[in-house]
Amino acid sequence: MTPTISMYGASIPAFVRALRNLRHVLERGQAHAIERGFDPAVLLQSRLAPDMRPLLNQVQMASDTAKNGAARLAGVEAPVFADDETDFAGLYARLDRAIAYLGTFAPAQIDGSETRPVVLRTPGGEHAFEGLDYLTGFALPNLYFHFATAYAILRHNGVPLGKLDYLGRS
């Protein structure tokens, strides 16, 4: 395999794009609630199964996956975001803060991280990765998992959205 792309190029722009598109999708959900005359907060507590997390948590987890993903690849400590949002405005602020944090990384901090050891601590135990496997086997699929789940919760509740709202139009 011939190296022709950078770890930075394979990660940070995709993280930023996903969080921006997620913000857009949330805005559509909030606007729909206002238009239909119901409390937008109802959407934030909606879930697809009783033992799945509601929309509010899906957004927090998408933001954390991108924020922590960048930090782990760079080998730095990520700031902890308090999970204290209660409304759409709070989630927009969280996403904006995560996007701004992603913007602080210079390519040189991420490039070359493909073999950097990354240890992920989860309730199910510790998972050890090298950087590239962490990116392709955890950070990207997990980010899109929470984004797609957020999208699905909104669609299930009647918010008019299409694939281009998820993928981004630009």
Added chain:
Amino acid sequence: MTPTISMYGASIPAFVRALRNLRHVLERGQAHAIERGFDPAVLLQSRLAPDMRPLLNQVQMASDTAKNGAARLAGVEAPVFADDETDFAGLYARLDRAIAYLGTFAPAQIDGSETRPVVLRTPGGEHAFEGLDYLTGFALPNLYFHFATAYAILRHNGVPLGKLDYLGRS
């Protein structure tokens, strides 16, 4: 940005892994239906919103995104898979066929494709990408979109699944 990873390494292993994990998640769905005594085909026609595609189509679209993604990056014509599956066995065969097709690509066919022009024809019009943007801005997010939606449909219908079923345990 310093090139240290390959287009092949950023794409094909992730495509294969996602399709294998999707197959596993489907197997769990089928087993759940059998155990609970309902027709597994009911799951294949389940959807999260009236204007979203049911599980059967989500699997077809995930498989096509990976298959066509590899072909477009390599600049070759992908085989067309007839959308004629009607049961779980048919979907397993489709996923196996897509995984086998992904296995036919040599790294040299994909590497260097980061600037290769890729034109995507959709009902909404044509989208022109360069290879890396196509991978990170369409192929990967779209693949995970359909996989996560398939997972969500199964979870919404009571199939016992966890995040590790989606991410893969190995």
